[in-house]
Amino acid sequence: MYKLQVYLTPLTILLLTASNISFSQTEHQRRAIWDSFGKGVSIQEKTDIESILARPDDFDGRQVAIEGTVVGVCTMMGCWMELENAKGKKLRIKVKDGVIVFPKEAFGKHSIAQGTVERLTFSREEYMDYARYEAKERGRKFDPDSVEPPYELIQLRGSGALVQEAP
Numbered sequence: 001m002y003k004l005q006v007y008l009t010p011l012t013i014l015l016l017t018a019s020n021i022s023f024s025q026t027e028h029q030r031r032a033i034w035d036s037f038g039k040g041v042s043i044q045e046k047t048d049i050e051s052i053l054a055r056p057d058d059f060d061g062r063q064v065a066i067e068g069t070v071v072g073v074c075t076m077m078g079c080w081m082e083l084e085n086a087k088g089k090k091l092r093i094k095v096k097d098g099v100i101v102f103p104k105e106a107f108g109k110h111s112i113a114q115g116t117v118e119r120l121t122f123s124r125e126e127y128m129d130y131a132r133y134e135a136k137e138r139g140r141k142f143d144p145d146s147v148e149p150p151y152e153l154i155q156l157r158g159s160g161a162l163v164q165e166a167p
Contacts, residue, residue: 069084
C-alpha cells in the first residue's frame with residue numbers, strides 16, 4: 001500500500017500540471033479577438049484623449065495611439081470613427097476615403113487607434129459648412145446658433161486601428 005502512494009504522488013503532480021496547462025489554454029482562448037484596420041497599432045503607450053484636447057498644440061503633428069469606445073462611424077464610406085474615453089471626451093479618427101474602411105458594426109466596441117494629431121483651423125463660414133455636413137451625416141438637425149468659436153477641429157489622421165471583436 002505504501003509503494004502505491006509513492007507512485008501516485010508523481011502521477012497526481014503530473015495530472016495537476018496537465019490540468020493547469022489545459023486551464024491556461026482556456027484562459028488564452030478567452031482573450032480578446034481584435035480586427036485590424038490599416039497598418040494596425042504599433043505604439044504601445046496610449047495617450048489620453050483628454051490630454052490631446054486640453055493641449056492640442058503639444059500634440060499637433062505627433063504620432064499617438066488612443067483608445068476608447070467607438071461612439072460614431074461614418075455611414076457613407078467608413079472614412080472616420082469617433083472614440084470616447086471613460087470621461088466622455090471624444091476624438092475623431094479620420095482616414096482617406098477608401099484607404100481604410102471602418103465598419104458600422106464597430107459602433108459600441110472597444111478600439112485602439114493610431115495616427116497623427118491634427119489641429120485644423122477654419123473661418124466661421126467654413127466651420128458652418130462642416131457643422132452642417134456633420135449634422136446631416138449623423139441624421140441631426142443643424143442649428144446655426146450652436147456654432148461658436150473657436151472654429152477648429154482636433155482629430156487623429158489615422159494610420160491604423162484595432163477594434164475588439166469579442167471580449
